[in-house]
Amino acid sequence: MELRVLNYFVAVAQEKNMTRAADKLLISQPALSRQIAALEDELGVKLFNRENRHLTLTSAGQYLLEQAQEILELVVKTRKNLQTTSFISGDLTIAAGESLGMQRIMNVISNIIKKYPTVKIHLLSGDYSYAQRxxxxxxxxxxxxxxxxSIANYASLTLPEKDHWVILMPVNDPLATKKVIKPADLVGRSILNSQQAQELQLFQNWLGNYSNYVNFIGTYNLNFNGTLLVKNRAALMFTLDHLANTSPNSGLTFKKIAPALQQNIRVIWKHGVKLSPVAELFLKLLKESILQEQYFL
Structure with a gap:
């Protein structure tokens, strides 16, 4: 597969029409049709369902689209990072979940873009499985x-900050009068769980023998939409303490849980991979921010 042909394929998949894609790519429609047909022959799969002039992706085509977009994104990123060696430039891309530790990372990034205005920052949000992928x-x-x-296959740096799990609820929920929430308090209640916590069975273990008496209604991977269910009194929600909006007008409050659960926050990167100059600078400044804080403690 050539990168040029992958670009052609992505354009057709996005436009869902061969003529519009050809106009976008500035090539003839017959030439584009031949390239797509040759790609299907090379791969031995059908990539598009052809209905009149409208094209839809097959399951194989959808898979290739996802892979092609990531391949082309990586090519662009690599090209930008290779275009300069005399000064700090290029792209810095970080995938992360919502966390208190992101404030330290944003402080470091802010210093970089103020000093090196040609640096471009890309922040991608998702849970741990998304970020690792x-x-x-x-x-x-x-x-x-x-x-x-488990991060055994990566180089890593642990941040000093810790995230603490709490339970979010409406301010007028009966449990809002309690100082802390214990497993027995949640018997018979509906709970929205973090997707990552669900996969790790974190709260099932925390609840112990009470787990079978709690109704886990589903999961979320980013915080905001889950809070809307809590506002509607459809469920309580396990979340991290610094992510919950409990301002006076929010109608929400959070309570600590006992026994307490806290989460480490770690920055990871691939072992043995040569980092770009801007990535090396980010890591250097992040380490310095941690050492400086430890020095003044």
């Missing part, structure tokens, strides 16, 4: 992992 396929420089997941 992006790191593994090379489309990000760093992933920020929240929680005690």
């Amino acid at each position: 992006k790191l593994d396929n090379g489309t990000v420089d760093f992933a920020v992992i929240i929680g005690n997941t």
Whole structure:
């Protein structure tokens, strides 16, 4: 597969029409049709369902589109980072979940872009599995992992900050009068769980023998939409303490849980991979920010 042909394929998939894609690519429609047909022959699969002039992706085509977009994104990122060696430039890409530790990372990034205005920053949001996948396929420089997941295959840096789990609820919920929430308090309640916590069975273990008496109604991977369910009194929600909007007009409050659960925050990157100059600078400044804080403690 040539990169040129992957570009052609992505354009056709986005336009869902061969003529419009050809106009976008500034080539003739017959030439584009031949390239797509040759790609299907090379791969031995059908990429498009052809209905009159409208094209839809087959399951194989959808898979190729996802892979092609990541491949082309990686090519662009690599090209930009190779275009300069005399000064700090290029792209810095980080995949991360929502976390208190992101403030330290944003402080470091802010210093970089103020000093090196040609640097471009790309922040991708998702849970730990999303961030690790992006790191593994090379489309990000760093992933920020929240929680005690295995990172043995990566280089890593643990941040001083810790995330603490709490339970979010409406301010007039009966449990809002309690100082802390214990497993027995949640018997018979509906709970929205973090997708990552669900996969790790974090709260099932925390609940112990009470787990079978709690109704886990589903999961979320980013915080905001889950809070809307809590506002509607459809469920309570396990979340991290610094992510919950409990301002006076929010109608929400959070309560600490007992026994307490906290999460490590770690920045990871691939072992043995040569980092771009801007990625090396980011890592250097991040380490310095941690050492400086430890020095003044």
